[in-house]
Amino acid sequence: xxxxxxxxxxxxxxxxxxxxxxxxxxxxxxxxxxxxxxxxxxxxxxxxxxxxxxxxxxxxxxxxxxxxxxxxxxxxxxxxxxxxxxxxxxxxxxxxxxxxxxxxxxxxxxxxxxxxxxxxxxxxxxxxxxxxxxxxxxxxxxxxxxxxxxxxxxxxxxxxxxxxxxxxxxxxxxxxxxxxxxxxxxxxxxxxxxxxxxxxxxxxxxxxxxxxxxxxxxxxxxxxxxxxxxxxxxxxxxxxxxxxxxxxxxxxxxxxxxxxxxxxxxxxxxxxxxxxxxxxxxxxxxxxxxxxxxxxxxxxxxxxxxxxxxxxxxxxxxxxxxxxxxxxxxxxxxxxxxxxxxxxxxxxxxxxxxxxxxxxxx
Numbered sequence: 001x002x003x004x005x006x007x008x009x010x011x012x013x014x015x016x017x018x019x020x021x022x023x024x025x026x027x028x029x030x031x032x033x034x035x036x037x038x039x040x041x042x043x044x045x046x047x048x049x050x051x052x053x054x055x056x057x058x059x060x061x062x063x064x065x066x067x068x069x070x071x072x073x074x075x076x077x078x079x080x081x082x083x084x085x086x087x088x089x090x091x092x093x094x095x096x097x098x099x100x101x102x103x104x105x106x107x108x109x110x111x112x113x114x115x116x117x118x119x120x121x122x123x124x125x126x127x128x129x130x131x132x133x134x135x136x137x138x139x140x141x142x143x144x145x146x147x148x149x150x151x152x153x154x155x156x157x158x159x160x161x162x163x164x165x166x167x168x169x170x171x172x173x174x175x176x177x178x179x180x181x182x183x184x185x186x187x188x189x190x191x192x193x194x195x196x197x198x199x200x201x202x203x204x205x206x207x208x209x210x211x212x213x214x215x216x217x218x219x220x221x222x223x224x225x226x227x228x229x230x231x232x233x234x235x236x237x238x239x240x241x242x243x244x245x246x247x248x249x250x251x252x253x254x255x256x257x258x259x260x261x262x263x264x265x266x267x268x269x270x271x272x273x274x275x276x277x278x279x280x281x282x283x284x285x286x287x288x289x290x291x292x293x294x295x296x297x298x299x300x301x302x303x304x305x306x307x308x309x310x311x312x313x314x315x316x317x318x319x320x321x322x323x324x325x326x327x328x329x330x331x332x333x334x335x336x337x338x339x340x341x342x343x344x345x346x347x348x349x350x351x352x353x354x355x356x357x358x359x360x361x362x
Contacts, residue, residue, distance in 0.1 A: 047122075048141040051129075054101055056080035059136065068143070070115030086113055093124075100126045100137050112141065121148050171264040173205070175249075176257070177220040180204040180213075183259065192266070194238030210234040210242060223249040223260055235264070244268045 042049055043062045048069075051060040058076055066073060069084060081097060082090045089110045099106040107125040114120070126139030165172055171189035173182055185193075185200040193200065193208065205220075206213050211233065222228040231247045249262040299308040306314040318329040333341070 045140060047143060049139075050081070050126075050141070051136055051138045052081060053134065053136050056082070056097075059131075068112065068114065068120065070118075075115075084112055085110055086119070096124075097126070097137060100128050100139075101135055104128045109144070121145060171266075173262045173264065174252075174254070175205050175220070175260040175262060177224045177251075177260050180206050180216065180220070189264065192237070192264075193235070208235045210236060220249075220260060223262075224251050224258065226250060232267075244271045 042060065043064070045062055045064075048065040049060070049062040050058065050065060052058045058079070058081075061076060066076065069076065071079070082094055085093050093108060093110055096106040096108040105125070105127045107123065109121065109123050111119040112122040121144040122141045123144050124139060124141045126137045129136050129138045165174075165184070165186050168186060169188055171192045172186040173189055174184040175181070176183055182200050182203050182205055185195075185197055187197075190197050190200055195203070206216050209216050211219070219228075219231055223231070229248055229250045231249065233245050233247055234242050235245045236242050244267050246265050246267050247262050249260050251258050252261040253259075300306070300317070301308075301314065305317055307317055307320040308314050309320060321327055322329060
């Protein structure tokens with residue numbers, strides 16, 4: 001929204017006109033004589049231009065004045081400034097007119113009422129000028145319709161933003177990237193971090209983020225320049241507990257400044273679950289790697305049944321398998337080996353019908 005003209009700007013616009021009016025021939029009286037060559041400039045001024053004396057008699061106005069008011073030149077010449085305002089604002093307008101004649105300058109916002117009853121918001125400003133040593137008021141009126149509409153739209157956007165900010169279940173922070181100050185925190189963020197809203201607004205994000213101050217500012221610069229909008233941080237709560245969070249942050253224009261609007265999600269449990277999943281996957285892969293060593297072709301001696309390992313050494317079957325699995329061996333002797341190794345026991349084995357073999361020391 002364009003700023004309202006200041007007194008200094010009005011004085012600059014009217015200074016040349018005032019000087020010309022002061023130099024006009026005195027025998028022409030306090031009329032518009034002597035400024036006819038200024039008519040083009042006056043009619044080209046923004047908004048409505050007016051010049052009237054201390055009695056409220058209009059001396060000069062531009063075409064915009066006639067167009068906006070709907071009155072003819074003869075009608076305007078017979079009117080006074082308060083005639084263009086409704087009863088509710090006449091007193092304030094007259095007060096500001098008196099102020100100009102007393103102190104030199106003033107301004108007021110009021111609804112300008114046209115001949116057909118239409119009301120238009122205007123910003124009026126005036127300064128006191130001397131013409132033939134007599135005080136006059138010269139000023140400009142700026143139509144504020146589009147400014148009022150823009151302000152209304154801005155207020156509506158702010159209301160929508162505030163409603164979204166206040167009622168959202170996600171944690172949200174509004175941060176000044178220049179100072180790291182937390183300018184606002186929604187109820188969800190206050191509940192999560194464990195601070196009241198008033199306290200949160202006295203804190204800086206560097207008091208929460210576990211990165212160094214330099215690292216935090218570097219990340220905020222990335223977010224402000226939109227080079228990056230997703231971050232993984234560790235944030236400290238009021239209890240001292242540190243949690244893993246993911247932050248979506250980007251610039252937002254608010255309060256005539258570029259601020260950072262951050263949405264925060266706690267991902268501590270998700271990260272813990274992911275770490276546990278990775279641990280289990282690693283353990284499973286390690287187990288599978290061990291199991292795979294028992295697959296495929298295994299070189300075994302046809303006589304003694306020793307197995308050759310990957311390094312070329314021949315090892316007992318049980319040693320080889322126990323090193324590559326969770327199997328545990330015990331030792332026994334089958335009936336055939338018992339007869340072969342202990343023939344004197346053959347008759348007993350045959351008589352008893354024992355088929356399970358003779359147990360031996362393990």
